[in-house]
Amino acid sequence: GESVGLHLPTLSVQEGDNSIINCAYSNSASDYFIWYKQESGKGPQFIIDIRSNMDKRQGQRVTVLLNKTVKHLSLQIAATQPGDSAVYFCAETPPGGYNKLIFGAGTRLAVHP
């Protein structure tokens, strides 16, 4: 079937390298942020979240950084693997609206052996 994100910005990395995917969010009042991964033909998959009272949060092989001053979010993936190849979306929630995610446009991550 068709791939999600045929015209998205693409980040190409070598297997084993670290990846950094960036996201600029729109609402300075947003206080909860989430990263999702979407493989071709599948629904988005939750990776990690962070609330605005934190500036860093770590998971397994992933780290999310939040800079509220410049409304910037990043996802760092350590030792990138071929299975990490996908489209990555950041999402924000409006204040008090945690059940309504506002997704960004996405970045395609291509991992080369």
Add this chain to the structure above:
Amino acid sequence: GAGVSQTPSNKVTEKGKYVELRCDPISGHTALYWYRQSLGQGPEFLIYFQGTGAADDSGLPNDRFFAVRPEGSVSTLKIQRTERGDSAVYLCASSLGENTGELFFGEGSRLTVL
């Protein structure tokens, strides 16, 4: 299966026809969401249910779109008088409770309106 199930996976219809898309959430998940994703874009919020009631339907684009969840489990998204601009992947998700960004998405129903 253990995941969110959506049917049909693919639906091709003609302009002006009526369409129903079904979502079966993860058992025990009280919150259910519908999103729409156009090619090359992120998912766009449509509606959110907590139990049987629509807690937030602010994302429904117009009154041709309607969704129900009569028993607090399965949900149906209904689109009347379909238009070519309705073509997209319709994603359903569920979560264990409210106020979480950890949604479990299905694989989506791809709607094509000719």
